[in-house]
Amino acid sequence: EYNANFCFQLASLLLLPLSRRCCNSFRLQKCSIRCRHSASADYQNGSRQRLVILGTGWGSYSALRNVDKSKFDVIVVSPRNHFLFTPLLCSTTVGTLEFRSIIEPVREYGFRQSDHFHLAEATEVDFNLREVTCRSCLGSRASYQIGYDRLIIGVGALTNTFGVPGVNEHAFFLKEVSDARQIRERLIENTELAQQAWISPDERARLLHTVIVGGGPTGVEFGAELYDFARTDLARLYRHKAADVRVTLVESAQILASFDASLRNYAEKKIRARKNFDLRQGTVASVDAQGAALRDGSRLPAGLVVWSTGLAPRPFIRDLDAPKSPSGQLLTDPQLRVLADKSGRSFAIGDCASIVDGPLPCTAQVAERQGRYLANRLNQDRTGPLSESSSGAQLQDEPFRFAGRGMLAYIGEFKALTDTPGVKLHGFTSWLLWRSAYLTRLGSWRLRLQVPVDWTKALLFGRDTSMF
Structure with missing residues (x-):
């Protein structure tokens, strides 16, 4: 999946007309949203059923892209109106990529009516009435119901705080573009504040210290991006003060535990060799405005x-x-x-769901393929498990199967890890594969243009450190 031919993609990129979507402009009509939609009613074409998709993450977005819209009236309910390419989110925190370069508006994939997208969050589902209760994210945040014939629940998950005091109030998460923007603002603000003459040496050290809790791919990749940012752009712009920038990565066990042991050891060796980048084995007991405290009694003063x-x-x-x-x-x-819907008309995919007899890892790869599987299944069998047709019975018995195709992770200094069933790579070659693989996985040709432009700008002119 991630080893697509980059040269072929680049050639296609140059040959395809850049105005592909410009030719398919939509007429936006001003419509009032009804407070209640009844299932299986008021359709222009009685043969279409209503498919409601909750969320715009990897699974939901994959289902939206692959479902046959001539067979379904597709309605999407989500508190965000875009798909986010999460593997490159860490790059936006330090300006390697711009925020808009990794998001794709969901309306680009077309709805039969303009009010078939709801900027709202689902609050309740009645499986018997086949009805979703939603709360609008706009205006008075009114609540209303939407009926469905088929329902796909793909709302994702939150970051687990494990009940640690102070995390929600003082720590930053990294799951949405808004999170990355807040981290970027805090990084620049702390760096600027540390330059002021009235700041004490201890306070300067605290401001320039970032603590990352969690040694999974997100934590390691954010630490790698921050390390690159400090040794290149901060060193150029802030000179000797940049030498005080420190990063501490706290993990209770091993970093990158899901990777092959040889790759994990390589990453740990490279990270430990870096100046001002510490790996700390431990568990965080609390977080406050001045940093984090560990269960062993030690304290990590930090500005972020x-x-x-x-x-x-x-x-x-x-x-x-x-x-x-x-x-x-x-x-x-x-x-x-x-399982709660005995009619078999409701489905759940991605991080918010687990298969009863075979739980799968909570990864973008799993969610994307679940969305594609479900869309293909619905395309072939609109009547679902109630159908007595032979094709419907075959589809009903065909389970979702997943075989992992590998993982990628950036560890800084133009080095990455590639862990696939047949190939274990690390270093610069793996970094080239990491970049080319993700470039080909971006959702649209617009993003495939923007991302390499951002990479080139950062390489030639440095990262953007503007506060806005």
């Missing part, structure tokens, strides 16, 4: 604490009256149908 440890269910999932996994995910059967 970034928290990236595990996943927790969103309140919407947590409050649903449905069977759940020990970690709070909705349980589904192997065909991704929600």
Whole structure:
């Protein structure tokens, strides 16, 4: 999946007309949203059923892109109106990439009616009435119901704080563009403040110290981006003061635990060899405005604490009256149908769901392929498990199967890790593969143009350190 031919993609990029979507402009009509939509009614074409998709993450976005819109009236409900390419989110925190270079508006994929996208969050599902209760993210935040014939729940998950005091109040997460923007602003603000003459040496050291909690891919990649930022752009712009910039990565066990041991050891060796980059084995007991405290009694004064440890269910999932996994995910059967819906018309995918007999890792790769599998299944069998047709029966019995195709991680200084079933790579060659693979996985040709332009600008002219 991630080893697509980069040269072929680049050639296609140069040959395709850049105005592909400009020719398909949509007429936007001013419509009032009804407070209640009844399922299986008021369709212009009675043969279409209503498919409601909750969320715009990897799974939901994949389903939206692949479902046959001539067979379904597709309605999307999400508190954000874009898809976010999360593997490159860390790069936006230090200006390597611009925020808009990794997001794709969901309306670009077309809706039969302009009010079929709802900027809202789901708060409740009634599986018997086949109805979703939503709360608008706009204006008075009114609540209303949307009926469905088929439902895909793909709302993702939150970062797990494990109940550690002070995390929600003082730490920064890294799951959305808004999180990356806040981190970027805090980094620049702390660096500027540290230059002031009235700042004491101890306070300067605290301001220039960043603590990252969690040694998974997100924590390691953010640390790598920050290290590159400090040794190049901060060193150029702030000169000798940049030498005081420090990063501490706190992990209770091993970093990058899901990677091959040889790659994990390589990453740890490279990180430990870096000046002002510390790996700390331990558990955070609390976070406050001045830094983080560990359970062993030690303290890490810091101007920025970034928290990236595990996943927790969103309140919407947590409050649903449905069977759940020990970690709070909705349980589904192997065909991704929600166990709580006996009619088989509701599905759950991605981080918010777990297959009852075979839980899968919470990764973008899993969610994307679940969305594609589900869209293909619905395209072939609109009537679902109630159908008595032979094709419907075959689809009903065909479970979702996943075989991991590998993982990639950037570790800084133009070095990366590639962990696939057949190939274990590290170093500069792996970094080239990391960049080319993600470039080909971006959702649109617009992004495939913007991202390499951003990379080139950062390489030639440095990262943008503007505050806005």
